[in-house]
Amino acid sequence: MAGLRLTFHLAGINNQNFLMRDEETGSYWQQISGVAISGPLKGQHLTLVESDELLFATWKAEEPHGTVLKDVAAFTRDYAPKDWDKEMKRVRTVINFPERGMKARDLILGIQAAGASRAFLYDQVVKEKLVKDRVGAEPVLLVLSADGQSVRAFRDRIPGVHGAPDFYRLAANKPGALFMDASTGGEWNFQGCAVSGSAKGTCLERVPMLKDYWFDWRNYNPTTTIYGR
Amino acid sequence: MTRRRLALIWLLSLAAAFLSVAYPLYVIWPFRAQGPRELAAALLVLRFRPAITVICAVVAIAALVLYWRLQKRLVWRILAVFGTACVALLAFAARVNIYELMFHHLDHPEFAAADHVKLANDEKVIVVKIGSAARAYPIRSMSYHHVANDVVGQTAIVATY
Numbered sequence: 430m431a432g433l434r435l436t437f438h439l440a441g442i443n444n445q446n447f448l449m450r451d452e453e454t455g456s457y458w459q460q461i462s463g464v465a466i467s468g469p470l471k472g473q474h475l476t477l478v479e480s481d482e483l484l485f486a487t488w489k490a491e492e493p494h495g496t497v498l499k500d501v502a503a504f505t506r507d508y509a510p511k512d513w514d515k516e517m518k519r520v521r522t523v524i525n526f527p528e529r530g531m532k533a534r535d536l537i538l539g540i541q542a543a544g545a546s547r548a549f550l551y552d553q554v555v556k557e558k559l560v561k562d563r564v565g566a567e568p569v570l571l572v573l574s575a576d577g578q579s580v581r582a583f584r585d586r587i588p589g590v591h592g593a594p595d596f597y598r599l600a601a602n603k604p605g606a607l608f609m610d611a612s613t614g615g616e617w618n619f620q621g622c623a624v625s626g627s628a629k630g631t632c633l634e635r636v637p638m639l640k641d642y643w644f645d646w647r648n649y650n651p652t653t654t655i656y657g658r
Numbered sequence: 659m660t661r662r663r664l665a666l667i668w669l670l671s672l673a674a675a676f677l678s679v680a681y682p683l684y685v686i687w688p689f690r691a692q693g694p695r696e697l698a699a700a701l702l703v704l705r706f707r708p709a710i711t712v713i714c715a716v717v718a719i720a721a722l723v724l725y726w727r728l729q730k731r732l733v734w735r736i737l738a739v740f741g742t743a744c745v746a747l748l749a750f751a752a753r754v755n756i757y758e759l760m761f762h763h764l765d766h767p768e769f770a771a772a773d774h775v776k777l778a779n780d781e782k783v784i785v786v787k788i789g790s791a792a793r794a795y796p797i798r799s800m801s802y803h804h805v806a807n808d809v810v811g812q813t814a815i816v817a818t819y
Contacts, residue, residue: 437816439761439804441686441704443697448686449805449818450755457701460818467701478815480786486779488794489772495785495792496769497777498806500799504762509798511781523691578780 430473444524446645461641461649482640483579491620526647529658533644539653540582540638542567546650548643553657554580559598559608561585562656569636570596572607574619580640583621583633587613590628661728665738668721671714672741675748678707678714683756704755711749718745763805769793788813795819 433453440450440457448466449458456468463475481488488495500508510516514536522533537548545565554560555578560571568585587594587610595611605624606616615626621633639646647653685692685700692700703710722742729735772794777783783794791811800806800819807816 434814435816436765436807437805437818438755438758438763440755440757441682441701442688442757443686443692445688447757447804447818448701449816450758455705457704467698468705475816478786478788478813480784480817482782482784482797484779485777485781485783485794485796488783488785488792492785492787492792492794493772495772495787495794497772497775497783497794498764498796498799499768499770499775501762501764501803504802505799507802509801511778511798513798513801521689523689576780578782 430470430475444645444648445522446648461639461645477637479635479637481579481581483574484576487574487576487579487619522642522644524648525644528647529655531643531647531655531658533642535643537641537643537646537655538571538580538582538638539641539646539650540564540569540636541650542569542636546646546653547656548646548650548653549656551580551640559596560656561596564636567636568593570633571638572619572621575607579619580638581619581621582636582638584636586634587623587628588631588634590631659724659728661725664721664725664728668718668725668738668741671718671721672745672748675711675714675718675745675752678703678710679748679751682707686757707752708749711745711752715742715745715749718742761804762802763807764803765807767806767808784817784819786810786815786817788815793817 435451435453437449437451439447441448447460449460454469456465456470458465463477465471465473518534525533536551538551538554539548543565547564549560549571554571555573558573562569570583570585572581590612596608598608599606605618607619608617613626613628615623615628617623623629623631682700682704685696719742722738725738726735777796782797784797784800785794789811793810795806795817797819805816805818
């Protein structure tokens with residue numbers, strides 16, 4: 430940013446979303462948006478890096494040569510337990526938006542696209558396994574992995590193929606394939622790439638998606654809509 | 659310069675130093691809702707409070723020296739010294755961000771090959787891939803550190819949770 434490599438620290442909290450401060454300029458940044466809200470770099474945006482939240486086994490199968498952050502021995506006893514997300518559900522929030530039956534700590538998958546924002550209840554996506562929807566004018570596809578927990582979002586259009594594909598979930602998990610499309614007859618994997626059919630080798634465009642609590646998503650996306658509500 | 663005026667100067671410097679430290683602490687409190695204006699004000703104070711509190715400390719010490727010469731009663735001298743020490747302490751406290759002490763961000767995170775880490779298959783990880791470099795950040799450790807300053811491939815990133 431501005432020719433500087435910035436080093437960030439957690440420096441505060443704003444309605445339960447944390448603030449970061451960079452050492453180099455002393456500017457304060459909002460974690461969820463990546464925007465500097467105070468200091469010499471106020472108004473600057475960090476570039477979002479595409480990321481996923483996956484189960485370790487699912488990721489390792491895709492990236493066997495990947496590397497994993499090591500524990501820091503001095504702090505391991507303070508690391509979160511495995512069921513930390515169940516514990517977090519009980520922690521109170523300071524802001525709340527009880528709209529359309531939503532509770533503060535409902536887990537959602539949030540997508541911003543084409544100037545619009547939309548929240549997808551995580552449990553609902555897990556139940557449906559494949560969700561076809563629109564965020565503003567952007568067609569999106571949310572796909573549940575075979576592990577039953579990891580979710581990715583894609584643009585619901587096959588590059589180079591005219592018209593809307595008709596994706597549907599395979600009835601049973603087949604190794605390397607999760608869903609099919611009627612237009613090319615292809616099978617697609619969790620990375621959004623066709624493993625068979627006329628579009629074999631083509632990959633769907635990824636759509637950035639954030640797994641968040643409803644209260645936090647809604648606080649930064651005041652005009653968000655909710656899938657299914 | 660009278661003793662009264664010096665005492666007033668000294669009190670004002672103590673008040674300014676105290677507010678510089680206390681106001682951001684009050685606003686940026688974990689389980690307290692923040693409005694955008696008070697947050698902006700608190701962050702502004704945070705940025706300038708090291709300088710503000712140093713000025714207050716210098717003023718307080720100068721006032722103390724003059725006051726000491728004019729004030730012969732021991733009890734008032736002691737009170738003035740104590741109060742000036744408080745201003746100096748506040749100047750020190752102004753340089754401390756409690757969050758940066760509590761949460762141990764990672765400046766030089768270390769990584770191991772996926773085959774060499776002891777993670778259960780159902781552990782949740784945040785993953786990125788830049789070029790051919792794939793990285794995973796376990797949520798159970800990131801939910802403690804919250805911030806990892808990293809370089810993936812040739813790209814400097816900050817992983818946050």
